[in-house]
Amino acid sequence: MKVDKQKITDAYAEHGELADELIFGRRTHKDRRGFLRGAGLAAMGALVGGFIPFHRNMPAGLIPAALAQSEGIAGKDGLIQLSDRPLNAETSVHMLDDNITPTNRHFIRNNGSAPASVDADNWTLTVDGLVDQAMTFSIEDLKSQFEVVTKALVIECGGNGRAFFYPPALGNQWTFGAVACSEWTGVRLKDVLLAAGVGDGVIYTAHEGADIHLSGDTIKSPLSRGMPIDKAMDDDNLIAFAQNGEALHLMNGAPLRLVVPGWPGSLSQKWLTRIWLRDQVHDGAKMTGTSYRVPNRPVAPGEEVATEDFEIIHEMPVKSLITTPANRISHLQGDALQVRGHAWAGDIEVSAVAVSIDFGATWQSAELDAPVNSHAWQNWRVAVEFPEVGYYEVWARATDSNGISQPHAIPWNPKGYLNNALHRIAVNVA
């Protein structure tokens, strides 16, 4: 009996319940468990190698572990998986060394499941709400009616760095790798909004995608966020249909997504189907409560903060990474160590990067490139020399064009957002 685990895993990653039905003919009871009238139980049993004693408990859309392909995510290379359902995966920091992040090393952040069908030819985007003329576009319409542009743009998850918070903050425990700077190709969001005509009184956008809520509730959206209209009119926001010159990866939002650099990645709606304009702050999924919000004041680690004291996150803070060398390397004394990485700062530029080898007592300037375009990360490099053998740490610290630098300590907040504490690596000099 030959079983193609990769195909089965891919099918479940795309849409668990559909895979249940297509592969096994399985339908579940009303509580989304078990096998309705036994449908599919024998088929699944045959593939996993035996009867399933607790079949009545088995959740819908759950790939049997016996069939799960654990050799990584199709089309991705070396991502660290934080969770399989929903699929979330980040990149090891030393694998983010490229100036332009290859698609196979771009992190994956999902709030729900990918849509069952992502047919680019029949995909449509609707722009409506407070517009002069509601419009619906195919991807071909977008390409033919608007200027197509390519830009290198940073997308960073608002919760990147959450793993280092203590007390722990609820959510995926991202370390450093929920950030990337790929080349995105698409049309400007601004051009499309102007074509529809921004109505009087519009203050906010609202984004909708075709992904499916984890509960399977088809009315519910897993994520629908929006931004102030001023930010929406920034030239660098794209409605993108290509990443690094190729069609989007399914898990990066194929066939159409928003790319809204500089602000939390959740604004870059994947599987984009609708943008509507509103005369109020959008109140969609993960816009309200404490989602993507931080306290309106500095708080102590572990402090309870009232929900009304939280504010929506706008721009992401200045940050840098050391992408070469990797952490914990050995180095020969006498040779200069070539250190390099990237730095970025929300909607503005990074003006300086410095490194320290003495725990922050003294700092040495790094050579810093201008960004290839606004909202791209900036590459930096520096050669450091060590005065004697022993244990060293290389710390990197970026400063933005407003003179704001990365903090040494972690800026704790209840939901674990915006951790831009400086990055450091260990070097054993022998």
Added chain:
Amino acid sequence: MLLRYQVSDHCYMKVLNKLCKYLKLVCITAFLLPYTVVADDFTEMPVDAGRLEVFVECSRCHSMQIVNQQGLTRSAWEKLMVWMVEEQSMIAMDDDKEKLVVDYLSKHYSPEARKEEFQARGRLRYP
């Protein structure tokens, strides 16, 4: 070897032992495919009252890999149950089951219980 069950906290164990013998036979006849009924996520959960209930209730919507990343206070787990029912279409549990589930999560997925793992992450960052 073929079975990775660790449900010694449950009375299912005896039944399971009998099933094991039967299943091994089935496995051998079914071309020696590895047999696991539940995900590895389950076998990695601490053995205690409420383990199976937590696995089943959480896994209806998301995998245990989400839960396994958390270290939350009892109050935070309680709030999360309310949020999942009120806003995320979770089917409400009866009071007894909810207490069992929250007891288990508050004991094994609390800031204190996870402290060493989180400190280990700190060491990853701060070598």
